[in-house]
């Protein structure tokens with residue numbers, strides 16, 4: 001009887017505290033993955049279209065004006081906050097929080113020890129649910145994020161620097177960790 005009481009008190013604590021059941025974790029992981037994939041699709045479709053129309057000179061100003069509004073529209077649609085952030089930023093508006101930086105470092109460690117960098121779901125002290133997932137560099141990202149004169153032209157770099165004077169988001173190779181998706185659920 002006493003044991004049962006302890007178990008019940010423990011369960012009650014769990015349900016009021018900031019932790020998720022396995023089922024909830026799975027649900028938020030699935031939702032987060034879907035939102036991140038659709039956001040990536042929306043951004044990359046538009047980007048590819050602009051790259052075809054006029055290369056980096058056309059696509060960079062497009063990203064500059066449209067990247068944040070596109071993620072904002074999807075945030076409204078899914079009732080979440082969608083953010084892309086990095087430890088090497090291009091747009092200072094995407095600055096990571098302390099927790100996001102810790103997550104980025106966790107992914108760096110996992111990747112360098114050849115472990116899987118899977119999505120992370122957690123609850124914060126305000127009972128808000130967060131989804132994080134790595135953003136990796138692909139070959140077609142390097143025209144604007146790769147090494148200068150190897151994948152990225154000097155002209156592209158100068159267009160980027162004219163819009164983002166403090167750009168740190170260059171010098172990447174394919175397969176590098178570029179940053180993370182950080183999705184905060186509103187409910």
Ligand code: HEC
Pocket residue numbers: 044047051055056059060061063064065067068084085086088089090091092094135136137138140141142143144145169178179180
């Ligand atoms: C045509 C050039 C171009 C290409 C190609 C490109 N990006 Fe970017 N990227 C940009 C620009 C410009 C920004 C800044 C957007 C803004 O102002 O929000 C940016 C921002 C980002 C950010 C947000 C973090 C930050 O540093 O501000 C991430 C993450 C990112 N890019 C990942 C990628 C990935 C992954 C790919 C390939 C699938 C890619 N980019 C391809 C130009 C490009």
